[in-house]
Amino acid sequence: MAKQQNSPTIRDKSYYKATWAHRAWFAAGCASVFTTLAKSVLITFSEITKTPFAPFVRLLAAAAAGYAVADLVSGVYHWAVDNYGSARTPIFGSQIESFRAHHIHPSEITRCEAAGIAYTLAAGAAASLATVNLLFSGDPAALAFAGALAGCVMLSTVFHAWAHLPRGRLPAAAAALQDGGVLIKMSEHMPHHRPPYNGTYCTVSGMWNGVLDEYRVFGRLEKVVYGLTGVKPRSWSEPVAGWTPRTQVDNENEI
Secondary structure, three states: OOOOOOOOOOOOHHHHOOOHHHHHHHHHHHHHHHHHHHHHHHHHHHOOOOOOHHHHHHHHHHHHHHHHHHHHHHHHHHHHHHHOOOOOOOOOHHHHHHHHHHHHOHHHHHHOOHHHHHHHHHHHHHHHHHHHHHHOOOOHHHHHHHHHHHHHHHOHHHHHHHOOOOHHHOOHHHHHHHHOOOOOOHHHHHHHHOOOOOOOOOOOOOOOHHHHHHOOHHHHHHHHHHHHHOOOOHHHOOOOOOOHHHHOOOOHHHO
16 A cells, blocks of 8 residues: 555554454444344253254354455455545544555564454444344354354454564464464565555455555556546555655565
8 A cells, every 4th residue: 555645653552452342343333243143052952852963064164154254344444444544534534544554564563452453343343243144143144244244354353463563472372373374474465565555455364455456456446436436545646755665575584
């Protein structure tokens, strides 16, 4: 992503600390995800008949589908906040400002509390799962899909932060998940912070990045948005002097 004039910076130490409101929303999102997934498992147990494995196969397949879709959703969301809107944008303004600042100081995201970078998506997860539980309360596959989708999207900013940490500084579980290809790792995310700054947007597993970049899906969407609204994405702007050296990362330990 390219920088425009008057881009945000991260210097105030209070930026790294989540507020109690952030933590409350994050807790609500986590509780909603846990409750939804637990409910799907309990319903499945109650439905076990002569084929005990089939219900759990469906459950795991639904959760895996939710995980896969979450990676795509994380890419669309990341692309949108990287390229459109400002700090004054309703609801998403703080996220947009944070993502813009992140491209100037990539490693700063690793110093932020999880609740502080995930609370907006956590609030969305809590609201959407409340609706899902209302409409699909007896469908374990739907609950598993929605729970996995919401949980992975909610935590995508945390997974993104982990993709900026050297392996030695990662939590053991995060390192294992990255090694297993479940979560995106630093080497896979690094191209996002190199010219032309317009790809590798997905931040859960990164499974969609190859096809999205190969077929220039986001570039085509940008042309559609520009044709309909006249609004140019930030990725179309050239980096200004003084920004490229700080954003164009030369080794993994600095992103």
